[in-house]
Amino acid sequence: MMNEEILIKFLEQSCSPQELKEVDEWIQASPENRNQLFELERVWSLKNELYYAQPQRIDKAYRAFEKKHFKNHSSYYLTFLKYAAVLFLGIFVGIRSYIVFHEQEITEYVNQIEVPIGERASLRLSDGTLVWLNSGSRLEYPTHFATDNRQVRLEGEAYFEVQRDESLPFIVQTNAVDVKVLGTKFNVSSYAKEETKVTLKEGKVQVDCDAGKESYILHPNEQIVYSEGKGAELLQVDANRISSWTTGDLSFVNEPLEHIVKVLERRFNVQIVIEDPELSSEVFTCHSEDSAGIDQILKLLQQTRMLKYQRNKNQIIISNY
Known part of the structure; x- marks a missing residue:
């Protein structure tokens, strides 16, 4: 195993030229070493993630991450990784990393x-x-x-x-x-x-x-x-x-329904169909807070214009009255 302190310095961009050379040689020594550094870098790159993770999910995600990747490493090594690792795992985003080598640098x-x-x-x-x-x-x-x-x-x-x-x-x-x-x-x-x-x-x-x-x-x-x-x-x-939207709010001012529908589809992971084509260009104004569900937002839109909606499993159909 590569010296843990040098790996941390590498991730922090504080390695000396000699230490960079050691990391480079270690990576090129085997595919396993390179894969291991991939995993470390994935975690480290998100160590300052601001996403709100629940404590229960943090512990569960970290145990799974530790079991898979860090069975034989010291507690010192694991300490600095714990919350970075779980934040990486806890936000449900897809991440992939790759490393580029040129003239052994x-x-x-x-x-x-x-x-x-x-x-x-x-x-x-x-x-x-x-x-x-x-x-x-x-x-x-x-x-x-x-x-x-x-x-x-x-x-x-x-x-x-x-x-x-x-x-x-x-x-x-x-x-x-x-x-x-x-x-x-x-x-x-x-x-x-x-x-x-x-x-x-x-x-x-x-x-x-x-x-x-x-x-x-x-x-x-x-x-x-x-x-x-x-x-x-x-x-x-x-x-x-x-x-x-960064705080979870949604705010529309004189926005076409067609645009609002696209925003709602992404926010709530639903399919919305505008049954009457002329409705697509109709403009609406409404504001909702983070806690509002899609039904609350659609009811706000109803108060602005004469429209109705109905649910069909994971599909919502909007039409004129």
Whole structure:
């Protein structure tokens, strides 16, 4: 077994050149060593996870993790892993990591987090940046950022509070736009087959659209809405309302029912069918707190417009009266 203190230093990015060489040689000595470091890195990368885990689930998840991976390790080694391991296991997100070697030098780990429909998650990146991920979202990020920028890739929706570092711009890549910042708070929504929306809460960001052919500088409470067919549109919005999903709230102001339905499907993991096509473009306004169930939200919508809904197992059908 590799020296545990050196492994911890490696995970903390504080190894000396000689220690890095030792870790590299140990990894290349056998596939088992490499797999073991994969497991450690998966856990360590989420040790600051902010998701709310129940104590009972923590103990159960940790016992399973310990039994599978750490039968023969010291209590010192296990102590620093315990809560990191259970937070990794307890948030029900999919994670995979891989390591890249070049000329016998460890260069980068890349982690991928996938948040299932009906769940939310949050984490702290290695630079201190906080990220909240909405349901049905995926984030790719390196364990150790590069020396010239901090780049992540997003599919879905995320809210970022970026640690300021003028020498290392923070870049969020999506399929439609790139967002570049130094230090700020902003929301990005980029689900497949939907408009991409970038909303600024604090600071300043640059949004590059259409492969960099168009660039916009956003100020607080401004939003860029981009789609391939329509291009980009700059709007004035309430950024606090846009990011209220991070606390579990849902807030819609003059939103088309078609958009609201997509949000509810992701939040509650249900299928919703709008039976009358003309209803899809009807706009609604409502606000619900984290504790509200889907029936409560649908009843709020009923108070706004004349519509009705019925349940059929895991499907909800919305129609006119």
